[in-house]
Amino acid sequence: MSTYNLDPVDAASWRAELQTHRHSELEAMTQVELQTLVQKMVIAERLPRRSLHFQRHGYEFGAETEAAYERLFLDHIRRTDLRMFTFLSRVGDRKIWYLINEESGNIALYNETRSRHWSFLHNLEINRLLDEAHGYWVELVREDNRWKAQPW
Amino acid sequence: MVNKITELVDYYARYIKLLSAEDETIETFGLIVLTIRDELEKRWEELSKQQREQVLTGDDRICRKHRKIARVLPSPHAHPRSHWWWFLHEGPQVRSQALAATNETA
Numbered sequence: 001m002s003t004y005n006l007d008p009v010d011a012a013s014w015r016a017e018l019q020t021h022r023h024s025e026l027e028a029m030t031q032v033e034l035q036t037l038v039q040k041m042v043i044a045e046r047l048p049r050r051s052l053h054f055q056r057h058g059y060e061f062g063a064e065t066e067a068a069y070e071r072l073f074l075d076h077i078r079r080t081d082l083r084m085f086t087f088l089s090r091v092g093d094r095k096i097w098y099l100i101n102e103e104s105g106n107i108a109l110y111n112e113t114r115s116r117h118w119s120f121l122h123n124l125e126i127n128r129l130l131d132e133a134h135g136y137w138v139e140l141v142r143e144d145n146r147w148k149a150q151p152w
Numbered sequence: 153m154v155n156k157i158t159e160l161v162d163y164y165a166r167y168i169k170l171l172s173a174e175d176e177t178i179e180t181f182g183l184i185v186l187t188i189r190d191e192l193e194k195r196w197e198e199l200s201k202q203q204r205e206q207v208l209t210g211d212d213r214i215c216r217k218h219r220k221i222a223r224v225l226p227s228p229h230a231h232p233r234s235h236w237w238w239f240l241h242e243g244p245q246v247r248s249q250a251l252a253a254t255n256e257t258a
Contacts (some may be wrong), residue, residue, distance in 0.1 A: 012228030056170060060163075090223060094176050111176060119177055124156075124163050128187040135228055 015136040018088045019151050022095070023138045026086070026149035034140070034147040038084070041097060041110045041117075047073045048116050060122035061106075073120040076101065077108050085137040085152060086112070098137075102126060157195060161203045164188045168213045171220045182224040185214060189237045211237075215244035 026034070047053060047070050054066040063069035076082075077099060085098045095112035105126040109118040123129055130152075137152040167188065170181045192199070192207050199207065214221055218240040225241035233239065236250035 015228050089176050089179055124160060125187050125191050132183060132187055
């Protein structure tokens with residue numbers, strides 16, 4: 001079905017369905033599986049297609065070299081205060097994750113479907129982006145030593 | 153120190169260019185363009201003449217790329233029709249329609 005001609009009410013309901021679907025996918029995962037996935041996202045040692053992403057986003061961080069940009073990316077994913085959001089991408093039904101530092105607006109994108117990091121960028125209006133994502137994304141939070149998925 | 157408004161104008165232009173990307177990030181870029189455009193509208197009075205022209209040039213471009221932007225639309229959230237960029241899935245004419253409506257009420 002084409003989703004491009006939906007009216008806003010249908011769009012909200014379609015996104016809510018995707019959110020419910022994504023939420024149940026995470027709920028179906030064991031704690032060990034969730035932990036393994038999180039570990040994969042935070043212990044990466046490189047940013048795939050570094051050159052491309054540096055060309056696109058290096059300036060946003062004031063990074064002068066690809067290596068400096070990648071270093072910022074690695075420092076970012078190792079932070080312990082990142083918020084982790086996921087959603088089903090409309091393009092190719094990919095499972096995408098956003099690892100967000102709310103304070104700085106820095107975001108690492110991880111493509112779970114392809115098992116690799118997808119980009120690293122700086123968003124100037126992170127709160128607006130999060131507002132717009134309500135009703136669509138799912139947040140993975142750590143509570144009482146357990147991973148818990150909750151609709152955003 | 154970089155003026156944030158200058159940064160926003162530049163950011164808007166750069167992310168519009170990125171809309172040509174043909175991968176999963178297109179949705180991210182689309183949403184960023186739309187939310188940044190909101191912020192520019194909110195701060196319109198702070199923009200210099202030259203910056204306004206830059207934003208309007210960006211607006212021309214997103215109208216031309218309306219099919220790309222449509223990938224993140226329609227928004228399930230309420231946006232005023234004057235923020236025509238949230239309605240680009242209906243076609244590029246939404247911009248002139250919004251402008252005409254503004255002129256009628258002015």
